[in-house]
Amino acid sequence: QTVVTQEPSFSVSPGGTVTLTCGLRSGSVSTSYYVSWYQQTPGQAPRTLIYNTNTRSSGVPDRFSGSILGNKAALTITGAQADDESDYYCVLYMGRGISVFGGGTKLTVL
Amino acid sequence: EVQRVESGGGLVQPGGSLRLSCAASGFTFSNFWMSWVRQAPGKGLEWVANIHQDGNEKYYVDSVKGRFTISRDNAENSLYIQMNSLRAEDTAVYYCARWDRYCSSGICNGGHFDHWGQGTLVTVSS
Numbered sequence: 001q002t003v004v005t006q007e008p009s010f011s012v013s014p015g016g017t018v019t020l021t022c023g024l025r026s027g028s029v030s031t032s033y034y035v036s037w038y039q040q041t042p043g044q045a046p047r048t049l050i051y052n053t054n055t056r057s058s059g060v061p062d063r064f065s066g067s068i069l070g071n072k073a074a075l076t077i078t079g080a081q082a083d084d085e086s087d088y089y090c091v092l093y094m095g096r097g098i099s100v101f102g103g104g105t106k107l108t109v110l
Numbered sequence: 111e112v113q114r115v116e117s118g119g120g121l122v123q124p125g126g127s128l129r130l131s132c133a134a135s136g137f138t139f140s141n142f143w144m145s146w147v148r149q150a151p152g153k154g155l156e157w158v159a160n161i162h163q164d165g166n167e168k169y170y171v172d173s174v175k176g177r178f179t180i181s182r183d184n185a186e187n188s189l190y191i192q193m194n195s196l197r198a199e200d201t202a203v204y205y206c207a208r209w210d211r212y213c214s215s216g217i218c219n220g221g222h223f224d225h226w227g228q229g230t231l232v233t234v235s236s
Contacts, residue, residue, distance in 0.1 A: 034220030045229055051222035089155050093220045097160050097169030104154040
């Protein structure tokens with residue numbers, strides 16, 4: 001069973017920079033996994049932020065960026081704002097039509 | 111404006127069945143793969159199923175194989191999921207989403223979820 005790992009929680013100061021990561025319990029994440037990132041606030045549907053590792057979805061501010069750092073995928077938020085306080089999920093495409101979500105990271109801005 | 115509206119959720123007893131619907135608008139529905147993603151109360155997101163534009167290629171997460179069936183009606187711009195033999199662990203908000211695939215010269219790989227619906231709650235309880 002594929003397990004996609006994310007930090008359960010993270011905090012950042014307003015205006016600060018934070019990097020959330022997305023890994024595999026077994027193995028390394030690469031661009032071959034077509035990594036995507038989603039933001040979700042409580043009670044709301046997810047919002048697509050980043051797809052295909054580093055492409056921002058329409059309307060997403062450029063302070064959100066995606067990359068591969070070492071053996072993990074990364075979502076970096078530069079100049080964090082109060083309304084960035086959300087849950088963030090990564091997804092890895094495993095082939096054969098199968099996608100696996102990470103457990104999500106709860107980001108606090110304080 | 112791209113929109114998706116899910117419906118059909120509700121309370122059902124363990125072992126029961128339910129059919130969810132998702133009405134899509136604002137894009138050419140028949141040109142896109144579609145997906146269902148769910149979220150149990152207080153938990154993370156989980157991909158459930160995908161379906162090809164023509165309905166002939168389908169994929170499921172292991173936990174629902176043999177119990178859930180994804181389908182679509184391109185003439186009605188609608189996506190469905192028939193859920194049978196429901197279990198307490200199927201309790202979740204179910205979202206429909208467009209699954210945008212990356213294709214080149216007729217070969218597709220990868221994809222991401224986009225244009226999410228607002229979700230419909232399914233509660234499996236006696």
